[in-house]
Amino acid sequence: MSKPPAEYERADDADGAMTAPESRPPPVARGHRAHPGPSPGEAEDGLGDSEFGAVYHEHSRAIFYLALRLLGDPQKAEDATHDVFLKAFRKMDQFRREASWRTWLYRIAINHCRNLQQTWHERHVFTNADDALWETAPARTDSPLRVLETKELGQRIQKALDRLPPEYRLLLLLVADEQLSYEEVSALTDQSPDGVRGKLHRARKAFAVLFEKTA
């Protein structure tokens, strides 16, 4: 296998690497913000320029994606995201600013999704995630083949994540967010940063094996 470019190497990356895709966004130092820019519907939701509106616009994508991949259903993820931000709004005065907005929102989202999953498990409600429509936003330069690949990739990712132990699934989803430091991930998963790194190695391997089986 070819070695990845130097800017993508991290001290804890012990896994093999393949060549980097051409459409990768520029790397962001862990724990720092990326600047994804305003989303297409930002002006339409009417949340305005308030502090809460800014929080929603900046963090909604991350929270929705976490809910989507934890719950495996777009509609449930939409409902959960709405509920998470509603809870956050109600508790905004209790937010002490010791943690970042994103960490705080993730904490609410993780607890909310756990409660939902526990409720569903108890009620033996099964959703058929295979029939869900995975909406993807094709880039302007994407060919139809790339759009299809992206959509199929999302389906395969969901299948692989569904088969992972919950702690590995959550860990991978949080670590994938470059705005979170390892310390923040460890706080959200109730373990030490070293514990995060050790478990992350096993989670990556498990995910890779499961992902290959989805082909």
Next chain:
Amino acid sequence: MKRQIQFNSQEQQQAAQQQQQQPAPLEFASAEEMLRHDALHTPVPPGIGRRLRESLASLPAARVSWWRRLFGRL
């Protein structure tokens, strides 16, 4: 025969051109990179923002206790 050879070579050239025009398959260096790519291509449904706005508008006004109204926030 000569014409057929030329036609075959034209076919081969076209096939080679089509192969070059096809985008390279997606490849990722790690599971996290794959998830980041997936997240980048997963838009937030615009309905969430609208629903949230409606929900916020329907929330009752926060009740402030009399002593806070009198002395302000401590």
